[in-house]
Amino acid sequence: MRAIGMGLTCLAMLAAGGGATCRREAPQPQASQIEKADQARKANKADEMSNEVKKSDEQWRAELTDEQYRVMRQCGTEPAFSGKYWNTKTPGVYLCAACGQELYDSQTKFDSGSGWPSFFAPVDEAHIATRSDTSYGMVRTELVCSRCGAHLGHVFDDGPDPTGQRHCINSAALELKERTE
Numbered sequence: 001m002r003a004i005g006m007g008l009t010c011l012a013m014l015a016a017g018g019g020a021t022c023r024r025e026a027p028q029p030q031a032s033q034i035e036k037a038d039q040a041r042k043a044n045k046a047d048e049m050s051n052e053v054k055k056s057d058e059q060w061r062a063e064l065t066d067e068q069y070r071v072m073r074q075c076g077t078e079p080a081f082s083g084k085y086w087n088t089k090t091p092g093v094y095l096c097a098a099c100g101q102e103l104y105d106s107q108t109k110f111d112s113g114s115g116w117p118s119f120f121a122p123v124d125e126a127h128i129a130t131r132s133d134t135s136y137g138m139v140r141t142e143l144v145c146s147r148c149g150a151h152l153g154h155v156f157d158d159g160p161d162p163t164g165q166r167h168c169i170n171s172a173a174l175e176l177k178e179r180t181e
């Protein structure tokens, strides 16, 4: 029952224009210039209120590197042991590489042996959103940045204490802001 409920929530989000998803979406029909301007005004208003970052696909493609775009906007996964942070132990805070929101502190990073940066908790639960991901014949929980909707990775329940969670994140979705102590 729970999985069905989550699926419906996901569909409702899609219907409401809930941001990027792992599914390939058909191109949107072209709106007239007036409609576009009206939509932009409404979107700006919503952004001011919710602090959300919403950009067009073209904007993201222009601002992100090819690898960041593939991971964060197309739900790609970098190969294990290939990203720049999988083995990093430098103290600091990992920010969303797309919008700069603080996501994970190095103090919650642990060596999972998976080849991807792994954390047992986010800086703030409100900075992370989850979605059910049923791609590749698996049921997984996808993690996205709550501010810009960027795909980050997945969360599993085989992590260490105190949470038991393993947030398995692509290096390409992160930017480490080093802490000087």
Ligand SMILES: [Zn+2]
Residues within 6 Å of the ligand: 096, 097, 098, 099, 100, 101, 145, 146, 147, 148, 149, 150
């Ligand atoms: Zn973000």
